[in-house]
Amino acid sequence: MVKSLVTHHYRTATFPLASLPDFKRTAFEWAQSFSQTCYLDSNEYSADLHRSYECLIGADACETISLPATGNAFDRWKQFCETHPTWQFGYLSYDLKNEVEALQSAHPDRLGFPVLHFFVPVYVLEVFTDRVVIHSRRESPRAVWQLIRKSRQRPASEVPALPSLRARTPRQEYLQTVEAIRRHIVEGDLYEMNLCQEFYAEDCFLDPGDVFQQLNQLAQAPFAAFLKLHDRHLLCASPERFLKKEGD
Incomplete structure (x- = not known):
């Protein structure tokens, strides 16, 4: 899930792309080097009339909200949004249903993901078929562009048995x-x-980045996603959008 309001504190520049597939691969390698990153890929699915980007990436975190359990989560996220009215990447978990309906889940949680997690990224990449718009809170967008281009595309490792x-x-x-x-x-x-x-x-024992790249190559889903949250990873190859909201 992505929340974008205004782009405070970012410097922005646009750069042309010679090869969209090559750039997405190198940008993915660059992005997953950070402890928090979110990579969203439309896989050139032109039938989606509501598509905004070919690929959208948020990398590194300067501000974070991470809630380990339910209980006024939406109010706390609202306060976070009011304090940081800018780009946010993250997710809302299924158990937040307990805050909007009289429901309760008692299933054991063996993974330990927060029930709600969003981060304000240091870097945002809006990738289109012929260009990329780079937003940066740290070094210049051109410096980010050069770092991405220097990122090596690792050969995909074999997924172990x-x-x-x-x-x-x-x-x-x-x-x-x-x-x-x-x-x-x-x-x-x-x-x-x-x-x-x-x-x-x-x-x-798997390399989550390698597994996602191979999954994405096979599925080419219009709502592919890779989320890295320190030592936890979410990999998604979804064929359908859950919800999109624009404006106020």
């Missing part, structure tokens, strides 16, 4: 849940439901 994925929900329990949902649909209690379950593997 993974342990077998395991379902968190036992098979019989899952099937019983499916039958219960079918009964609710027949009785008219609901007409649609997304039943999700977690699959996981332990003791696997």
Whole structure:
């Protein structure tokens, strides 16, 4: 998720692109060198009438809001936005539903991501098919441009063999849940439901950046995303937009 209001404290310049694919690869390598970064890729999906960018990157963090648990999260984020009315990259987690409805989740959290996390980036790259607009709070945009161009594209490493994925929900329990949902649909209690379950593997050692690059090359999803939050990573190859809001 990206929130953009005004661009206080940024210096901005535009540079032409000779090769969009090459620039995106080098920009990704440069961006993931920071402890916090967010890389959003449209993969040249021209059928999306509401697309704003070919690629959008926020790198490094000068201000951060990170909430470990629910409880007035939206009010605290609103205060953060009022204090920092500028670019923000981050996410809202599913459990924030507990703050807008009378709901409560009791599922164990084995990953430890904050329920809400946004950062004000030091650098923002607005990438279009033929140019990139660089916003920088630190060195000049031209210096950033030169650093990105000098970034080496690492050859993709082979993804190591993974342990077998395991379902968190036992098979019989899952099937019983499916039958219960079918009964609710027949009785008219609901007409649609997304039943999700977690699959996981332990003791696997991966380079998240390499895995994302290979995933993105295979899927070429219009809403591909890579988020690095220190030692935690989110990789996304989504075919659909959840929500877009423009203006006030």
